[in-house]
Structures are given as structure tokens and as C-alpha cells.
Amino acid sequence: SLAKKIKEEKMSNLVEEYFEAHSSSKVLTSDRTLQKLRKRRLNQETLHDLLKKAPLAYAAEIKELNQQHESMFSKWLLQLHLGFNIVLYGLGSKRDLLEKFRTSLLQDSVHLVVNGYFPSITVRSILNSITEEVLDHTGTFRSPLDQLEFITKRFKEDSSLELYVIIHNLDSQMLRGERSQQILAQLSSLPSVYLIASIDHINAPLMWDQAKLSLYNWLWYETTTFSPYVEETSYENSLLVQQSGSLALSSLTHVLRSLTPNARGIFRLLAQYQLEKKDNPSYPGLSFQDFYQQCREAFLVNSDLTLRAQLTEFRDHKLIRTKRGADGVEYLLIPVDVSTLTDFLENEDEDV
């Protein structure tokens, strides 16, 4: 009972720690930011190149693991045919494994591969590819439900139709919604549709309730591969990868090049003001009245109306954002991060 007591104590400690950590909104971390790091941010391409250079650790062991999983292939096929669907979980990308399953066993049969990690995939596109490619039906449907009904009917009528569906990352952003899961579940419950899917997110099982689980009829297989998620994370916008920054800068300069000198001056003024206030985290932006005053003083505008027109143009190009403060005053902000703005101003200075 002593061990039990210790365990209980540990548990209660854990619980208390949890609430302690979550009670205050203050978090103790250092204030250093990546900006201050002397190195430049990497972009997607250089990252890819660098990673190619880095050798994959424990390649031999990983290969052995994969071979273990591959020995299950024929069993999977049998189980798929008996009405179960297979779901793979575990650390590491399961893409290559599924790909291998496809090439080694499904070469001769009709199969559909769905890349769930692809950011613009939708259930509708999955259903479309079934109706168009597999069933040779060229027609549109009012709703996915109708489409599903059509598919169900066709599959029930024609027992010779068989379809293997492989879904990489069933739990990805686009497919995790309730509706899409419902439709996929119904699809997978058809006896001649065999589904094999992989999940990665730790909370993936949360998206299925009893009814869906029974439709899916899962058989779980643990396939820990330890292989890196190359394809999957290439769409994941990481904080560390420089992405939107370069794009925003070039678009910024391009748009501003096409403007009148006065308009450019207006934007400069706003940018400078924002840079001065960059250390103040609660800076709401420049209020319209103040801005108008400053622009007048710099002889950039002569009336309220012209400034408003100019700002509207900026807003259309998504160069500025207006926010209404607590006191009802309109505040103007440039929704670009500080470094890009600094770069922009430096470029401008060079040009002039």
C-alpha cells in the first residue's frame, strides 16, 4: 500500500502542478527571439538541401522495422477482404510503407490514393475521383451526400466492382471535420471498398464516435517507422522557415512602385511610425486623426477625403489594416513583421 500511496501522492502532485502551470497567464520564458539570432532564416529550399546532406540516423534499424511491417502485407489484404478496414498508427511517416503496400500488392487492382496531408484536399475531390475515374460517371451532384448515395448504389448493384482506398494522414487538417469523416466512414463501410489509412496526430481517435467507429470497423496496427515526415511536413508552415516574409517584401515594393510619390510618402510615414513603436507590445496603431495631422504637416495630403481614398487603396492591396480601438477611434496598422518593414525602408532609402 506504500507504493500505492506514493503513486497517489504523485498523481495529486501532478494535478496540482497542472493547475499551477495553467492558473496564471504569465509564463516564464526568456525574451529572446529568432530575430536576434545572428543567423539568417532558412527558406524551404535550402532547408531541403541541407536535410538531404544530413545522413539519416539508424538507417539499418529503421529498415529492419519496415521489413517487420512489410511481412504483414498479405495479412492486411486478407483482413481487408473480410470486411475490416486497417488503420496504422505510430511514430514516423507511414507514407513509404503504404506506398510499398500499394506497389507490391495492389498493382493489378483498382485503387485510389488520397494524400490527406495535401492542404487543398477535400472530401468532394475524393468522391469526384471515385465517380469519375472508377465509375466513369460524368455528372455533377448537388451535395456530397447525393454523390455518396450514387456510389453506394453502384457498388451494391455491381458486385464485381472493388476499390482499394489508401489515405495518408486521415487526421489531417482538411479531413478531420465531422462531415468529411462521416462520409468517409460511410464509404468505408461498403463491403467492396477496402480502406487502409494512417493517422499521426495524438488526438486523432477523438474524431470518431461510436457510430463512425462501427462504420469504419477498424483494425489497428502499430507501425512505428521512425522515418522522417518529409512530404507531410513540407506543407506544415513552420515558424522557423522563412516563408511569407520574402513574398510580402517583394509584393510590397511592387505595389508601391506603381503609386504616386505622395502615396509612397504616406506609406513611409506610417511604416516609420510603426517601427518607432515596435518595442511597445500594446501599440494599437496610428489613429486616423493623428495620421491625417502628420500627413498634412508633411504636405502629402490636403484634405481628409484624399487621405481616406488613399488608405482605401492601400487596404485593397492588403498593405494596411484598420482596427477600431476601445474608444471607437480607427487605428491603422501595417500587417507585416518588423524585419520586413525595416528591409523595406532600407530599400526605399537606397532607391531615393
Add this chain to the structure above:
Amino acid sequence: LGVNVTDHDLTFRSLSDLLQNNITPYIALLEAKDCPGIKNLMQKLMAQLMNCSIDADSLEDEDYVQVSQSRIRCSMSSLIKWYKSGTQKTDSETPSQKRTSSTYWQPPPVVVIFKDMESFTTKVLQDFIVISSQHIHELPLVLIFGIATSPMIIHRLLPHSVSSLLCIELFQSLSCKEHLSTVIDKLLLSDQFPFKLGEKVLQVLINLFLYHDFSVQNFIKGFQLCILEHFFSQPLSVLCCQLVDLKKRINSLSHDQCENIRRLPSFRRYVEKQESGKQIALLTTDNFLKEETERLLEDLHVYHYNYVSVLRCLHVFTSSLPKYPLGKQIRDLHCACLENQVWETEEYESSLQLARMLNKSDLVTMLQQCVEILLSSSGKEFDKTVEKLKEFLTQFQNLEAEAFQERDGSISSQKELQKKTDLYHLQKTLLELKESRRSKKLTKFEMLRFEVVDYIDCLVRNYLVPADHRTLHEILYFNTATVLRGHLNAAPRTALHTALNNPHWYLKNQVLKCDGGSISNKAPDICIVYKLHLECGRLINLVDWLEAFATVVMAAEAPDADTASSDQVDDIIHARFIRAVSELELLGFIKPSKQKTDHVARLTWGGC
């Protein structure tokens, strides 16, 4: 209906079939997911009703076309029009149809079944009820709601004005546990099927049922998986068949399969017990082995027949005992018997003791039940047992007369007791009575009772030997519970946890081995990053994280020659860090945070 939503489909389908055959051809089954709005609901309803009646009436094709055309415009009025024409049609049709419809000359009701009341939007439901209640005189509607929780939900979902339009009558379905009991009774405890479940597997399935989902369908799915797994992995499962086919199959065994038999652990135990001459014959001659196997398998089948009937007898006894030491249901008893030698357990001991105190009428009824069970069982060995039990019964009947006398005797002694009201005497007589009772020989009834209980006990000992102790049980019993649990009730989180904390578990490399808590600096990147992230609070600074990671990785690579320029190494480390972090993001451990620049928020707590 219960919370086991997965089983409801079957119930509803048989209900609608039943209604269709007996009462009315007009039945519609509605599901919440098809009806997000009142329009969809009406469309669905119309389509189903019209198709239903076509199925039932089997009309000509042109009518079908008409109907499918009219599906486009679906409103209550068109439904009523159709219904009227439909009823008129059935009224004025051929005589044969007339006969069927004349049995209920008033028009048949239209039944609408709502499968899952809880998931319907209240608005749709209310609207539908109000609309249909307005047309009730033209269109006799009967609504059936499938409620997974309690009837309270009707009043919560529907306001008073709507629920007052309904005339509610509640029906209750069987609880899922009772379903499970029947399934187990018919499926596992029957002698029809040669395939059996081992104790651990059964325990896993029952636990899944009782602690997770209450779904009989999932139980059956698990059972299917067991069958599949058994016949897939066990090479000797070909012999898992009816006795009739057994001989043929055994004769067709190849030499390798004979070797497989020899390799079975239970068979080895059996061989070790034989004398040496037979041992050699068993291990070398295939034909002798085949004969022996056939005999053993027949024994196993016979054992199972006997097992089941004795188990039922024992259940009759234990299920009536107070507090149910051996469990209330027969499945509990079955598990207990499979798990161990049941007579060695404490529970069995206590239940025997309780059984020795049973009164006579109970005992008699129980014995009668046992006799019935044994008579109905197909095993032939019970003739003797039955006779013995019948003998017991007759003895009991004979006892009755004596029992009366005895009772008289005891009454007289009590009368004596009442006479002497003196306290001192009372005490004395009480003591005397006690003493006499202690010293007195047991009454005939009590002796008989002991005899019966002992007999039952010995029955149990003879027939309820756990299957594991029988020779060749591997052929009929499936007992790999871990496989089953892994496939049915997986824990992806735990798998991730071990993979991240303990990469050694998967990657069998000596370098990775280290004691718990710490992690070797040679582990895969993602494991190091994960470990470092565990040390942080709710928010993580990316810069610090990167630096910590770089330190760890540099320490690991320092022994290697530092040929590459430090700058390039730095870049590579940076890239590896980025990859690991984005992998953690994909796995759902962290998410980018807007609270502070270049910070990420942790989404998990504690060890995992």
C-alpha cells in the same frame, strides 16, 4: 434503446420488416445525418414511402417513373394526395389484394421511424411534428423515436406545445447485457461450434464490452477477428472442425503437420507422461500419432460437452447464492473455470459453504433443474449422474415425512421452553438445547445435503478442468489476447510515447540503451527535441530550444572528427531542428502561439 448505437441498425431493420409484413406497407426510416433541414427530411420521407409501397405492391414500371418524377416536388399536400390515391388503389384493386386490405378496411397507418432522436436538430423535429399533426386526419402517421438515453430527452428537445401534440407511449428494449448473455450462451457455450475462446481472450472481449461501448456488434466483430486470427496463425487449426470431418482431415495430414502436433506444448506434456515405448512410437511413427491425435481430439470434444452441462449445473447453484461469490452470470463462471482450477479459489470455497446451508425447497428445485440440463445434454456419460440425482430427489421426498416429525419434535421442545418462563431455567434449557444440538448427530436431511453438495463438488472437479490442462487444446482454443487487444483497442498515444521516450524499444541499437528518465544524446532528433520540450512549461521559446538542441547534438558529434566547417554544421543542425519541430507540430504536441513572438505552446501535459 441503450447507448450502444451500433446495434440499433439491426433492431430497426427487423422492426420495419415486421411492421411491413404485418401492419402496413408504408414505412420510412429517417436518420439524422440525412436530414439537416426540414426540406431534406420531407424529400427523404417521400422517397422512402413511395419506394416502400412500390416494393410492397410491385407495381408496373410506368408508375415507378411517375413516382420518381414527383420526387422533385415534395410537400405535405402532394404526400397526402399520393397517399389517398394509394389507399384508393389498394381498395379497388384485384380481389386478392382486396382480401388482404379488407382485413383492416380502414386505411393502414404510415409509420415514420426516427433512428437517432438525439442527433436531430430540434427545429426540424418540431417543425415536422407540427406539420404532420395538422394533417393527421388525412394522413394517419405513427412516429417511432429511437432514444439512446432516457425518455427525459423528449421533453428536453421538444417544448411543451409540441410534445403535447404527441401521444407518447414508451417501450423498453432489452438491456445490452442480456443480449450479451444470450450471445455468449448460444455462441460460446454451445457444442455446435468446434472453435472456442481461451480465458484471456474472452476476458478482453468482455472487458471491452463492459467498460467501453456496450456494443454487441463490436463483441461479435472481436469474435470474428479471433476466428480469423486463429485460423490464420495456427497451422493446426485445420483440425478445428466437427467430429464427423475429423478423421478425414487427420488422415490427410502431412509429415510437417505431424511435426507441428509434436511441437505443441500440451502434447509434449502428454508424451512425457506416457511410458517409454509409447513415447517413441508417438514421436517417430506418423500413423500412430494420427490415431492418437484422433482419440485425443475426440476426448476434447467430449470434454467440452460435459463441461458445458456441468457448468450450467454449477451455475444453477451459484447464481442463487447470496452475494454471488462466483459471479451472477454464467460468463463469469465460465471465465473463472477457464482461468484456473476453480475448486482452488476462495470464491468456490465460500460458495460451497453457502450451499451447505441451503434450505430444502431450493435444493430440490435446483436438483430438478440440473436433471433437466443433464438430460438435454448430448453427452452419454450422464446417465449415471442423472440417476444419482434422481435418487437424491426421491430421497428428499421420502424425507418430507420425517421432516415433519422432526419439526414436531423441535416444536415440542420450543413449547417446553415457553412453559418455563423463569429466567434461570430459561438460560439453562437454552444451554442444554445448544449442547444437544452440537452433540446431536446431524439430521438425515442435513446429511443428505452434505452428500449432495459433495457430489456436485466432485462433479465439478471431474468435469470442469480448465481447458489449458487438456492435451491438444491449442487446436480448438484461441488464446493470444495481446494481438486481439492491440487490434481492437489500440492506444496510439502510448505508442508515440514509448517511441519518443524509449526509441530503444523499436530501434534495436545498443547505443540507444539507457536508464529511464534520461535520454542518450545519440537518439533520433525528434526524441531529443521531444525530451527537451518536456522540460518546459506551457510556452517554449524557440531560440532557447534550438540552442539546447544544438548543445546536445554537438556533444554527441564532438567525438567525431570536426572536419566540416562549423558554420555548415550549424546550418545542418538548424535544419534538423526545424524538421523535428515541424514533426512535433504535425503530431499535435505543440502549436504556434501568438502570445509571444517566436514561441510555441505545448498541448500536452505531464509525461505524455
